[in-house]
Amino acid sequence: MKQLFGPPRALQERPTHYCPGCTHGIIHRLIAEVIDELGVQEKTIGIAPVGCSVFAYDYFNVDMQQAAHGRAPAVATGIKRVLPDRVVFAYQGDGDLASIGAAEIIHAASRGEKITVIFVNNTLYGMTGGQMAPTTLLTQKTTTSPLGRKEGQHGFPLKITEMLALAAGAAYVARVSVHNPTHIARTRKSILEAFKTQIAGRGFSIVEVLSTCPTNWGLSPLESLKWLEENMIPFYPLGVLKAPGGEGMK
Amino acid sequence: MGELLLMKGNEAIGEAAIRAGCQAYFAYPITPQNELGEYLARRMPEESRVFLQAESEVAAINMVYGAAGAGARAMTSSSSPGISLKQEGISYIAAAELPCVIVNMVRGGPGLGSIQPAQSDYFQATKGGGHGDYRLIVFGPSTIQELVDLTGLAFELADKYRNPVMILGDGALGQMMEPVEFPAMDEVTLPLKPWATTGMKGRPQNVINSLHLDPEDLDRHNAHLQEKYRAIARQEVRYELENQDADYFLVAYGTTARVARNAMHKAQGEGHRVGLIRPVTLWPFPDAAFAKVLDRARAFLTVEMSAGQMVEDVRLAVNGRAPVHFYGRTGGVIPSQQEIYEALIKIIQGGEKA
Numbered sequence: 208m209k210q211l212f213g214p215p216r217a218l219q220e221r222p223t224h225y226c227p228g229c230t231h232g233i234i235h236r237l238i239a240e241v242i243d244e245l246g247v248q249e250k251t252i253g254i255a256p257v258g259c260s261v262f263a264y265d266y267f268n269v270d271m272q273q274a275a276h277g278r279a280p281a282v283a284t285g286i287k288r289v290l291p292d293r294v295v296f297a298y299q300g301d302g303d304l305a306s307i308g309a310a311e312i313i314h315a316a317s318r319g320e321k322i323t324v325i326f327v328n329n330t331l332y333g334m335t336g337g338q339m340a341p342t343t344l345l346t347q348k349t350t351t352s353p354l355g356r357k358e359g360q361h362g363f364p365l366k367i368t369e370m371l372a373l374a375a376g377a378a379y380v381a382r383v384s385v386h387n388p389t390h391i392a393r394t395r396k397s398i399l400e401a402f403k404t405q406i407a408g409r410g411f412s413i414v415e416v417l418s419t420c421p422t423n424w425g426l427s428p429l430e431s432l433k434w435l436e437e438n439m440i441p442f443y444p445l446g447v448l449k450a451p452g453g454e455g456m457k
Numbered sequence: 458m459g460e461l462l463l464m465k466g467n468e469a470i471g472e473a474a475i476r477a478g479c480q481a482y483f484a485y486p487i488t489p490q491n492e493l494g495e496y497l498a499r500r501m502p503e504e505s506r507v508f509l510q511a512e513s514e515v516a517a518i519n520m521v522y523g524a525a526g527a528g529a530r531a532m533t534s535s536s537s538p539g540i541s542l543k544q545e546g547i548s549y550i551a552a553a554e555l556p557c558v559i560v561n562m563v564r565g566g567p568g569l570g571s572i573q574p575a576q577s578d579y580f581q582a583t584k585g586g587g588h589g590d591y592r593l594i595v596f597g598p599s600t601i602q603e604l605v606d607l608t609g610l611a612f613e614l615a616d617k618y619r620n621p622v623m624i625l626g627d628g629a630l631g632q633m634m635e636p637v638e639f640p641a642m643d644e645v646t647l648p649l650k651p652w653a654t655t656g657m658k659g660r661p662q663n664v665i666n667s668l669h670l671d672p673e674d675l676d677r678h679n680a681h682l683q684e685k686y687r688a689i690a691r692q693e694v695r696y697e698l699e700n701q702d703a704d705y706f707l708v709a710y711g712t713t714a715r716v717a718r719n720a721m722h723k724a725q726g727e728g729h730r731v732g733l734i735r736p737v738t739l740w741p742f743p744d745a746a747f748a749k750v751l752d753r754a755r756a757f758l759t760v761e762m763s764a765g766q767m768v769e770d771v772r773l774a775v776n777g778r779a780p781v782h783f784y785g786r787t788g789g790v791i792p793s794q795q796e797i798y799e800a801l802i803k804i805i806q807g808g809e810k811a
């Protein structure tokens with residue numbers, strides 16, 4: 208009997224530790240499907256961040272390195288520079304990438320490192336219990352902005368992906384979301400494009416994925432998807448910001 | 458016997474690293490070690506190897522983590538403030554058991570301090586430096602030739618033990634020129650690293666990691682690391698002992714040992730029985746050198762370009778069996794032969810309490 212559908216080879220068959228309704232699992236699967244589709248499982252090295260997805264090395268079935276908080280782009284750079292014919296991707300949360308690791312991501316993009324970064328934005332620090340991140344929306348309540356984020360006190364949310372699109376070394380930059388099946392399919396396509404950009408040697412590629420955190424948002428999984436759609440997308444518009452063919456920068 | 462070249466210490470480390478098969482070097486500018494990065498910026502591409510100037514010392518050490526984890530011989534260098542920035546990364550590297558070489562051309566501290574030579578990073582280098590229970594193998598070279606020889610050995614031991622090795626130089630060594638001889642190109646055979654993350658072709662997944670959330674698991678991992686450190690302490694101690702039958706011993710490493718040796722010669726010329734213990738490995742510390750002389754040694758004088766750091770290890774090695782004195786200058790001042798000589802004579806004449 209011919210099998211038409213099954214778990215991706217680039218994913219290990221084991222349950223994840225993610226909370227119900229968290230979208231890290233979906234994003235893992237999409238990356239693994241892309242690795243399978245490109246046939247690069249045996250030459251891919253992934254980097255797990257510090258954050259909820261720290262155990263990504265237990266889920267992806269490719270070689271993995273676990274990086275210090277925020278430093279995944281530097282670790283990816285080290286790997287890719289010594290193994291230029293391999294496929295290297297870093298998986299990072301928004302605290303990891305946009306706060307403590309802001310320098311590493313900007314300079315990896317600026318140098319045009321031929322790596323792919325999957326940037327999972329859930330608007331807060333999930334693993335440590337829901338503190339404010341640079342990406343936290345105005346008025347959004349977190350454990351360290353208990354009355355809601357106020358610009359005068361906490362500063363403004365940071366659209367770091369737009370900043371990265373300005374880097375000359377960045378070849379593919381997109382923001383996508385996984386709040387419904389249509390967008391999940393688009394996310395898969397963007398991740399595929401990002402990996403292809405790397406493999407073609409065109410430069411740095413990054414896909415920001417808007418994601419949920421029902422536990423720290425204090426919402427049900429379903430309410431979380433709705434909250435993402437109604438609050439995050441208006442501030443973090445979806446689309447391809449930059450692509451090798453000249454697409455984007457709208 | 459190869460040809461002798463006249464070279465600056467910083468550049469000599471660079472060439473020695475190339476001869477040792479260093480495949481990737483990650484730089485960030487800081488005085489007094491800039492010549493090393495500048496030398497390798499030219500030489501690494503000539504040999505089709507990786508030179509990259511990182512955006513910070515933090516990034517540089519994490520690039521080392523990635524490259525070393527991918528199986529390459531990797532190196533970074535800096536001076537004191539930059540080495541402080543690298544500490545989290547060094548702790549991860551030690552925990553994940555990645556081989557690499559880290560050069561610290563120490564300058565005066567604390568803070569921004571000075572750009573002159575110092576030995577005030579001894580504690581940081583030999584007692585861990587970053588968080589957690591770990592050790593670096595630490596070398597304290599005192600000539601440019603020794604810098605070259607120990608750079609080669611550093612890569613070898615890093616691979617042998619899967620452990621970071623630090624070369625603890627000082628600003629003076631980096632800047633000074635001396636004739637040196639290098640091993641031939643392509644003399645080293647690089648070891649296989651079946652644990653490296655090179656892509657899982659033909660084998661199961663490899664993971665480079667330092668996270669062990671289960672307490673029992675982390676306890677076991679730490680026990681494994683400690684066992685490795687004990688093996689290193691048994692096998693890799695290196696030191697120089699001059700005039701073993703002396704009554705009084707100077708103890709010094711690096712640039713300071715050169716001046717201390719001159720002070721020793723001056724005192725010997727006046728009929729005093731003075732010897733020198735020069736640790737070459739600062740960790741593991743050469744307790745064995747002290748054991749050899751403790752039966753007759755009447756006192757030790759430790760000389761450092763610090764407020765007194767290695768002297769604590771000397772006291773542990775001597776273990777109360779003789780007085781241990783200290784003489785040090787800080788801030789970039791190199792103790793003079795005369796100063797050391799006078800401190801020594803005071804002890805010999807009994808005017809100085811330990």
Ligand SMILES: Cc1ncc(C[n+]2csc(CCOP(=O)(O)OP(=O)(O)O)c2C)c(N)n1
Nearest residue numbers: 257258259276300301302303331332333334
């Ligand atoms: C140097 C350092 N600082 C702080 C931490 C604590 N820490 C662990 S996870 C985390 C937050 C990660 O949040 P994010 O990147 O948004 O990912 P998420 O957990 O939301 O997926 C922090 C601050 C750490 N491990 N290391």
